[in-house]
Amino acid sequence: MHTPGSRLSGFFRVLNNIQRRDDLTALAQITALGFRAEDVRHIILTPLDFDHAGGLTDFPQARLHLLQQEVDTSHRRHSWLSRERYRPGQWGGIGQGETYPPQGETWFGFKAVNRLRALPPEILLVPLAGHTPGHAGIAIRLSDGWLLHGGDAWFYRGEMRQLTRHCTPGLRFYQWMMGMDNPARRHNQQRLRELSCQHGGEITFFCSHDARELAGLQSNAPLR
Numbered sequence: 001m002h003t004p005g006s007r008l009s010g011f012f013r014v015l016n017n018i019q020r021r022d023d024l025t026a027l028a029q030i031t032a033l034g035f036r037a038e039d040v041r042h043i044i045l046t047p048l049d050f051d052h053a054g055g056l057t058d059f060p061q062a063r064l065h066l067l068q069q070e071v072d073t074s075h076r077r078h079s080w081l082s083r084e085r086y087r088p089g090q091w092g093g094i095g096q097g098e099t100y101p102p103q104g105e106t107w108f109g110f111k112a113v114n115r116l117r118a119l120p121p122e123i124l125l126v127p128l129a130g131h132t133p134g135h136a137g138i139a140i141r142l143s144d145g146w147l148l149h150g151g152d153a154w155f156y157r158g159e160m161r162q163l164t165r166h167c168t169p170g171l172r173f174y175q176w177m178m179g180m181d182n183p184a185r186r187h188n189q190q191r192l193r194e195l196s197c198q199h200g201g202e203i204t205f206f207c208s209h210d211a212r213e214l215a216g217l218q219s220n221a222p223l224r
Ligand SMILES: [Zn+2]
Pocket: 049, 051, 052, 152, 208, 209
């Protein structure tokens, strides 16, 4: 939060027109809810990309949870784009991490699902490779169904809840550009789309980057 300029790549700052808004940091939003940074004890990551990891150092006590493959990929930073997207300055000083292997239970047909150490069994890490090899979603069992945070497995509300994919051209391009394994990304997105049609009454789907999906949840009227 305090040194944003040194953490983001110039490429993505320009491409995404990233603006500094102190009131939108995770820390500011959690503070607005009446909590302190110390109250955040666990953070579950979908990818470790710059737009997901930027606030981690505001929560030095928190334990991170993510797939081991995401850690491995982020450390390799083998291409120009991977060096732009994975920014060690955002997470390099964070020591406490719980990582998970590519094996585990099955959740609605999705394999290698892990329960998370020191967290309730209602929270599951669901591997959804494509955007990055170690990208994962987070499923949470509630009293009346499931929440699925799909991370960056889709970007636009029209990609779920209907059998035919609807996405803006810009977001189609951005997903392709950011996809480290595009066949896997398309495959997993299609499986999620089918799941959202078959079990939409039981599972509430939302991703990282659709403001209207988020607004629906905030107003307790999720998109169906
Ligand atoms: Zn993202």
